[in-house]
Amino acid sequence: MHNALHPFKALIKQHCGLLLEGIAEDRLHKALQTAARVENKRLEDLLPMLQQNEELIKDLVSQLTVNETYFFRENAQLELLTQHLLPRWLRLKGHHPPVNILSAGCSSGEEPYSLVIALEEAWGEQAADLFQVAGGDLDRQILRKAREGLYSPFSFRGVPEPLRLRYFESAGPHFQLKPPLRHRVTFHELNLLAAHCPAERQEYDVILFRNVSIYFDTDTRLKIQRKLAEMLKPDGFLIVGSSETLANDLGVFTLVEEQGHYYFVKGQALLPPSYTAPRPLGITSGTARKRAATKPPRATRARSAAPPPSPPPQGEKKAAPAPTPSARTDDIVQRLLNQESHLASQQLDQLLAAGHHVREARLLKAWLLGNRKQFADALALVEAQLRVEPWWLDALVLQGLLHKWQSQFDEAEKAFKKAVYIRPDCWPAHYYLAQVCHHGHKSALASRAYKAAQRCLQGQEGAPTGLEVLPLNLNRSDVVFLIEHQLARLAHTPTPGVQERE
Numbered sequence: 001m002h003n004a005l006h007p008f009k010a011l012i013k014q015h016c017g018l019l020l021e022g023i024a025e026d027r028l029h030k031a032l033q034t035a036a037r038v039e040n041k042r043l044e045d046l047l048p049m050l051q052q053n054e055e056l057i058k059d060l061v062s063q064l065t066v067n068e069t070y071f072f073r074e075n076a077q078l079e080l081l082t083q084h085l086l087p088r089w090l091r092l093k094g095h096h097p098p099v100n101i102l103s104a105g106c107s108s109g110e111e112p113y114s115l116v117i118a119l120e121e122a123w124g125e126q127a128a129d130l131f132q133v134a135g136g137d138l139d140r141q142i143l144r145k146a147r148e149g150l151y152s153p154f155s156f157r158g159v160p161e162p163l164r165l166r167y168f169e170s171a172g173p174h175f176q177l178k179p180p181l182r183h184r185v186t187f188h189e190l191n192l193l194a195a196h197c198p199a200e201r202q203e204y205d206v207i208l209f210r211n212v213s214i215y216f217d218t219d220t221r222l223k224i225q226r227k228l229a230e231m232l233k234p235d236g237f238l239i240v241g242s243s244e245t246l247a248n249d250l251g252v253f254t255l256v257e258e259q260g261h262y263y264f265v266k267g268q269a270l271l272p273p274s275y276t277a278p279r280p281l282g283i284t285s286g287t288a289r290k291r292a293a294t295k296p297p298r299a300t301r302a303r304s305a306a307p308p309p310s311p312p313p314q315g316e317k318k319a320a321p322a323p324t325p326s327a328r329t330d331d332i333v334q335r336l337l338n339q340e341s342h343l344a345s346q347q348l349d350q351l352l353a354a355g356h357h358v359r360e361a362r363l364l365k366a367w368l369l370g371n372r373k374q375f376a377d378a379l380a381l382v383e384a385q386l387r388v389e390p391w392w393l394d395a396l397v398l399q400g401l402l403h404k405w406q407s408q409f410d411e412a413e414k415a416f417k418k419a420v421y422i423r424p425d426c427w428p429a430h431y432y433l434a435q436v437c438h439h440g441h442k443s444a445l446a447s448r449a450y451k452a453a454q455r456c457l458q459g460q461e462g463a464p465t466g467l468e469v470l471p472l473n474l475n476r477s478d479v480v481f482l483i484e485h486q487l488a489r490l491a492h493t494p495t496p497g498v499q500e501r502e
Contacts, residue, residue, distance in 0.1 A: 007047055008032060015057055016138055017193050017220040018064060024338075031063040058189075062141045066215070067107045068340050071151075072114045072158040074210065074242055080261050081115075081206070082122045085237055085270075089205060090130070092235075092269055099131045102204045102231070104190060105212035106135030109146030110155055112185045113177055115208070117167050120181065128184060134204075136190025143187045149177035154342065157372035192224045204231050211241040213248055214473075225252040235267035246478040257485070329357050329469065332364055336471040341368055359385060360469045363394055367471065370402050378402050393423050394470045400432055409440040420452070423466040427456035431479055438486065447490045450483050457483075 005028055009020050012028075020028050035056070036043050050057045072078065089099055103112040112135040119127040137143055152174055156164050168175040176182075207228055213221050228238060229252050240248045245262045249255050253264035258272050265271055328347060335344040345368055351361040362381050369378035382399045389395065400415030416433035419426055434449035457463050457480055465472075 004043065005029060005032075008050070011047070011050060011057070012061065012064070013220070015193070016061055016191050017216045017224065018061070019215060019217055019220075020064065024064070027064055031060055034063070035060060058138075058140060062139045065107075065137075065139045065142065066338050066340055067139065067142050068338075068342065069107045069110045069211075070155045070157055071110045072118075073111065075114075075158060077210070077239055077242065077261060077263075078114060078118050080259055080263070081237075081239065082118045084259065084272075085206070085263070086119075086131075088270060088272070089237075093205075095130060098129060099205045100203055100233075101131060101133045101206040102208070103133070103135045104192065104207055104209045104228070106137050106146060106187070107139070108142050108151075108155075109135055109149060109185065109187070110151070111135070111208060111210065112146075112187075113149065113181070116181050116184050117163065120167075121163075133185045135185055135187045137187075138189070138191055140189060143189065146185075146187050149182040150174050151176070157374075192227045193220070203233060204236060205233055206237045206239070207232060208239045210239060211244070213240060213244050218247075218250075221248060222250050222252070225250050229253065229266060232266045235269040236265070237270065238264040238266065240264070243473055243475060243478065246481050247475060329360050329364075332361075333469055333471050336364065336367065337473055341371070344368065359389070359392075363398060363469060364471070366398060366402075370398070370405060373405075375402055375406055391422050393419055393426060393429075393466050394468050396422075397426070397429050397432070397467065397472075398470060400429070400436070404432060404436050407439070409436045412436040413440065420449075424452075425456050425464055426466045427453045427463055427479075428465055428467070428472055428474060430456060431474075431483065434483075434486070438490075443490055447487060450487050450490070453479070454483050454487070 005020075005025055008028060009025075012018055012020060018024075032043055032046060036046055039046070039049065041049070050060065086099060093099075101112075101115065103115065106112050112133050116127075116131075116133055119131050119133075123130055135143075135146060137146070150171060151168075156175070164175065167181060168177055209224075209228060213224070216224065225248065232238065238253055240263075242261065245255070248264070253266055254268075254271070256263055256265050256271065256275060328351060332344050332347045332351075335341070335347070344364070348361050348365050348368070351357055352365070362385050366378040366381040366385075369375075369381070379399070379402050382395050382402065385392065385395050386399065396415050396419040400412045400419065403409075403412035403415060413433065413436050416429050416436065419429035420433060423429070430449050430453035434446045434453060437443075437446035437449055457476060463476065
C-alpha cells in the first residue's frame with residue numbers, strides 16, 4: 001500500500017512541502033480513504049482529481065497537518081521579542097506605522113494569541129496601536145478554530161493561572177479569549193510554497209516560524225526561507241524554534257545570538273550593538289556551515305527498527321495483526337517527537353491500563369507531564385521507577401531534565417553526573433550537565449562537560465546516546481554548533497576566585 005501512496009506524497013510535497021513518512025503515511029492513507037468514500041471513487045482515481053482541483057487538495061492537507069501546540073510555548077523567545085527586539089524596532093522606526101507581526105504556521109491560534117497577551121502585558125492599552133498581529137496556516141479547518149479562540153484546559157499547560165483568568169472567559173469546560181484581544185489577530189490561509197502571495201501579506205516586520213520547519217527537507221526549507229525574506233520588510237526579524245536554529249541557517253538571513261537565544265535578522269539596522277557573527281570554532285567557512293545544516297532535525301534515539309514481518313503463504317489471506325506493545329511504544333515516541341502529545345497520552349494510558357511495557361510507559365508519561373509543567377507528578381513517576389531500576393539511564397536523564405526545567409540546578413547536576421558515570425558516551429547527558437553547571441556559575445565544570453560532549457560527537461554522524469525511549473529531539477549539528485559557541489564564551493569568562501565544587 002505504501003508504494004501506492006508515493007504519487008500522492010509527491011503531489012503534496014510539491015503543493016506545500018510536507019514530508020509524509022512513518023506514521024504520517026498512515027494519516028495520509030486514512031485521509032485518502034475518507035476522500036475516496038466522499039467522492040465515491042477508487043483510491044487510484046483520486047490522484048488526477050487532486051491534480052486538477054486545488055480546493056480538494058487543500059481539504060486533504062487539512063487532515064494531514066500536525067496541530068499540537070499550547071499557549072506560551074517556548075516563552076523565553078516571546079520574552080526576548082517583547083523585552084528586547086520590539087523595543088529596538090520602535091527606537092529605530094518610531095511608533096508609526098505599527099509593527100506588523102506574522103505567526104506563520106499558527107495552527108489553532110495559541111501562538112499569535114500568546115503574543116497579543118504578551119504585548120498587552122508589556123505595553124498595556126498602547127499595544128493595540130503599536131502592533132498588528134496575523135496568523136497564517138495551510139489548514140483551513142484549524143484556522144476556523146483559531147478564529148473562535150476557544151480552548152480546552154490542555155492548551156493552558158504553560159500559562160500561570162492569574163494570566164488565564166485575566167484574559168479568558170469560561171465557556172463550559174473550555175475557555176475563550178476575551179473579544180477585544182481575540183479581534184486583534186487576523187487569520188488567513190498561508191502556503192509558503194504558493195507561486196503568488198498577496199501584496200498585503202508581504203509587509204511584515206517580524207515573522208515567527210517556530211516548530212514548523214521540522215516537517216520539511218532542506219531544499220524546501222531554503223525555498224521557504226526565500227519566501228519569508230520576500231515577505232519581510234528591508235529590516236526585520238525572523239524567529240524559529242529553539243531546536244531549529246542551525247537547520248535554518250541557510251545563508252538567507254543573518255544569525256544572531258542574544259540573551260542566550262538565537263534568531264535571524266534581515267538587513268543591518270536591527271542588529272544589536274554588541275553583534276558579532278556567532279561562527280563556531282570548528283566550522284569556519286560558510287560552505288562547511290551550510291553542509292552541516294543540510295541534515296534535517298532528527299531524534300537522538302538509539303533503538304533500531306524491527307525487521308519487517310514475514311509475508312503470509314501464497315494464496316492465504318490474513319487480517320492485519322494487532323500492533324505489538326513494543327510497536328505501540330515506538331509509535332508513541334514518534335507521536336511525541338511529532339508533538340502529537342494528546343494522542344500519545346491516550347496511547348500511554350492504554351498501555352498502562354493493559355500492563356504492557358509499564359517501565360517505558362511510565363517514563364514517557366513522566367516526560368509528557370514534565371512538558372506540561374506538572375513537575376511533582378512527573379518526578380514521582382521517575383523516582384518510583386528509579387527505586388526499582390536505580391541505574392536506568394533514561395530515567396536519570398529525565399530526572400535531571402525535570403530539575404533543570406525548574407531551575408533546580410544542584411539536583412539536576414547530581415542526576416546528570418550519575419548518568420555520565422554509568423554511560424560515559426551519553427552525549428546528551430554531558431551536554432545537559434554542562435548547561436546546568438553553566439547556569440550555576442560553575443564555569444570550569446561546564447567547560448569540562450561541554451568538551452566531554454564534544455568528544456562523544458566528534459566525527460560521528462550517529463553518535464550513540466545509550467537512551468532507549470526518551471524522545472529527545474536534539475539535532476546533532478545544532479548541538480555541535482552550540483557547544484563550540486559556549487566553549488568560546490567560557491574561554492573568555494574569568495575564573496572564579498572560589499574553587500568550584502565537584
